[in-house]
Each structure stands twice: as structure tokens, then as C-alpha cells.
Amino acid sequence: MSMKVATFTVHADAQQTVRWNRAAQGEGFKATGAWLAVAVDAYLRVRAKAGQPVPLAWSKGAFSVELMDGRTIQVSGMVSPPFAYFRGTSHGTDRNKGRSLVHLASGRIIATLRRSAQARALASDLAPALLRGELPDPAPIVERHRRESV
DSSP: OOOOOOOOOOOOOHHHHHHHHHHHHHTTOSOHHHHHHHHHHHHHHHHHHTTOOOOOOOEEEEEEEEOTTSOEEEEEEEEETTEEEEEEETTEEOTTSOEEEEETTTTEEEEEESSHHHHHHHHHHHHHHHHTTOOOOOHHHHHHHHHHTO
């Protein structure tokens, strides 16, 4: 089984290069890039444990959504795993309704909010728990976002 790998280019000044290379060697890494990957993952875990919103990168995509009547449909919207959102509700797509935030793994709608920005903010609030391996009851967080949207 092969794993998909992404490559990133990181720009560093001379002092950063020396510090990063030393840290990588000191922790037994042969490549500084491998050490950077571990360091960035550790940083994101610390943010998640501190309850800080996790920055999410959104892009257009298609995904499955489970509707209220039990049907599963394909919709287009914005995706940032483990979340996505589309224009519509638990009844289906509707360009005149709010934005429904979806948990991609289950296809379940977490909440329907008025604006895209609210769906993105809710996803950022829920992401730290998912990084900790938890799927919390989103109701209190959703209710806060609904109150703030009025």
C-alpha cells in the first residue's frame, strides 16, 4: 500500500537553517524536512489541546450528504477535511437557504447556518476536538454560533 506524499518548499534565513538542522540532528532525523513535518504536527496538536481554533483551508469539491429522509445525495460545496459545507438544508440543496456544515466521514449535517463564514467558524471550533480524536456533542457550540448569527 502506497501513501500519498506532498512536497512543500520552506524558506528559511541562515539562522533558522542552522537552528533547524541542529534540532533535526539532535532528535535523530537524517533530513530536516522530516523533522519539520513532525514539528508542525506537534504544533497543531498543542493548538488543539489549548482549544484554539484550527486554521482550515477550503476548496471547491463534491461530497455525500445524508438527508433527513435517509437519502444520501452528492452535493457541490466547499471542502476542508474533515468538514464540508453546501448551500441547502437537511431537505436538500437550495441556493436560497443557509449553509449546512457536514462531517465528511459520516455525511451527517452538523448544523445549518446563515452564512459561509459561520460554517467555517464552526468547523474551526470543532476541529481541535477532532484532532484530539474526539467527536464532541456539537450542540453547545452550534447554539453559540446560531446566537451570534442573529
